[in-house]
Amino acid sequence: MSAELQTxxxxxxxxxxxxxxxxxxxxxxEGASMDDIAGRAGVSKQTLYKHFSDKDRxxxxxxxxxxxxxxxxxxxxxxxxxxxKDVAKDLTALARGMLAALLDEELLKLRRxxxxxxxxxxxxxxxxxxxxxxxVLTTLANAFEGLSNRGLLGPHDPLVAANHFVGxxxxxxxxxxxxxxxxxxxxxxxxxxxxxxxxxxFLRAYGSPPDA
Amino acid sequence: MSAELQTxxxxxxxxxxxxxxxxxxxxxxEGASMDDIAGRAGVSKQTLYKHFSDKDRxxxxxxxxxxxxxxxxxxxxxxxxxxxKDVAKDLTALARGMLAALLDEELLKLRRxxxxxxxxxxxxxxxxxxxxxxxVLTTLANAFEGLSNRGLLGPHDPLVAANHFVGxxxxxxxxxxxxxxxxxxxxxxxxxxxxxxxxxxFLRAYGSPPDA
Numbered sequence: 001m002s003a004e005l006q007t008x009x010x011x012x013x014x015x016x017x018x019x020x021x022x023x024x025x026x027x028x029x030e031g032a033s034m035d036d037i038a039g040r041a042g043v044s045k046q047t048l049y050k051h052f053s054d055k056d057r058x059x060x061x062x063x064x065x066x067x068x069x070x071x072x073x074x075x076x077x078x079x080x081x082x083x084x085k086d087v088a089k090d091l092t093a094l095a096r097g098m099l100a101a102l103l104d105e106e107l108l109k110l111r112r113x114x115x116x117x118x119x120x121x122x123x124x125x126x127x128x129x130x131x132x133x134x135x136v137l138t139t140l141a142n143a144f145e146g147l148s149n150r151g152l153l154g155p156h157d158p159l160v161a162a163n164h165f166v167g168x169x170x171x172x173x174x175x176x177x178x179x180x181x182x183x184x185x186x187x188x189x190x191x192x193x194x195x196x197x198x199x200x201x202f203l204r205a206y207g208s209p210p211d212a
Numbered sequence: 213m214s215a216e217l218q219t220x221x222x223x224x225x226x227x228x229x230x231x232x233x234x235x236x237x238x239x240x241x242e243g244a245s246m247d248d249i250a251g252r253a254g255v256s257k258q259t260l261y262k263h264f265s266d267k268d269r270x271x272x273x274x275x276x277x278x279x280x281x282x283x284x285x286x287x288x289x290x291x292x293x294x295x296x297k298d299v300a301k302d303l304t305a306l307a308r309g310m311l312a313a314l315l316d317e318e319l320l321k322l323r324r325x326x327x328x329x330x331x332x333x334x335x336x337x338x339x340x341x342x343x344x345x346x347x348v349l350t351t352l353a354n355a356f357e358g359l360s361n362r363g364l365l366g367p368h369d370p371l372v373a374a375n376h377f378v379g380x381x382x383x384x385x386x387x388x389x390x391x392x393x394x395x396x397x398x399x400x401x402x403x404x405x406x407x408x409x410x411x412x413x414f415l416r417a418y419g420s421p422p423d424a
Binding site for chain 2: 109112114119126129167169170175179181201202
């Protein structure tokens with residue numbers, strides 16, 4: 001009984017999160033009202049406030065859940081990378097997977113929303129940056145350090161290497177999405193070409209020396 | 213007399229642009245009213261509308277002027293680069309100069325504003341992207357092509373090289389500024405270290421082969 005109640009409560013929690021995400025994306029942070037969110041989620045305002053004391057808290061949880069999801073994804077691909085026997089192959093797969101995941105339309109719209117509100121709500125922007133952005137870089141840096149210790153990458157600072165890998169991979173496609181609003185413009189083939197070019201340049205800069 | 217009139221008109225034009233930039237930054241695009249902008253610029257609403265038919269047009273001109281300014285700056289540094297005799301030295305200077313210029317507080321706030329409104333006003337976002345972002349990359353790619361022809365960079369696609377150079381240089385500091393709102397966090401020394409690391413990695417990936 002208690003377990004079932006908790007499950008129902010968790011389900012409502014998830015319904016609210018999904019409804020609020022859509023409301024924020026459609027109307028912006030200021031434009032989305034708690035009334036609107038309750039209506040979309042199909043719950044009473046009383047229920048909504050039982051789960052989230054205010055709009056800020058709700059936005060914060062969405063941002064943290066999204067940022068955490070990105071990091072889990074990278075960890076999933078990054079952990080095997082540290083054990084890799086074919087760095088070029090596995091790094092290419094990581095680059096392609098990361099780019100495809102980050103060019104998700106909802107994720108990009110949330111990203112833009114966080115940037116738009118970073119002046120008003122710096123705490124949220126910082127949460128996204130630290131919980132998502134920086135954690136991904138740390139995860140990658142750990143994988144690169146493992147490869148470097150095994151002589152499969154050169155002896156460079158692994159965090160700088162991670163910054164540069166991600167910068168080469170994401171700078172163009174993410175800015176294109178942020179500025180032009182054409183979130184689904186690139187084909188899978190084009191995305192893969194961007195990922196492959198970034199990986200090749202990265203390996204020239206950070207790969208193990210040819211005589212190693 | 214006619215020249216003097218034109219000068220006065222141009223001065224008012226500039227006053228309005230400056231006042232509108234501040235109004236947009238302070239209140240966001242939606243929040244800034246034409247009344248507010250006229251008040252800040254010290255002109256009548258009639259004068260304001262003589263210069264700009266509506267708020268969209270005004271925002272557009274600010275975005276284009278800013279994007280154009282960035283491109284001129286890069287061209288100023290990029291043109292001598294194509295003639296460079298010491299690529300490492302001149303590329304380091306370019307990287308440091310670009311990073312310092314792009315971490316300007318007003319520019320970052322405008323950049324965030326353009327991203328925030330890219331869903332509502334994709335034309336503006338696209339203008340910033342094409343007139344500023346892409347033109348800078350083309351300017352850089354031209355310089356890299358010149359260096360490559362002279363054997364001072366390797367035989368790689370110069371536009372991909374430009375994308376990667378800028379990505380390694382700007383990905384971390386610009387995202388940090390976009391998300392955390394800490395626009396003036398980095399010291400000049402730290403900025404230079406970021407620029408130097410990006411240049412070194414770039415030259416490992418794109419420099420001329422050691423036996424050339």
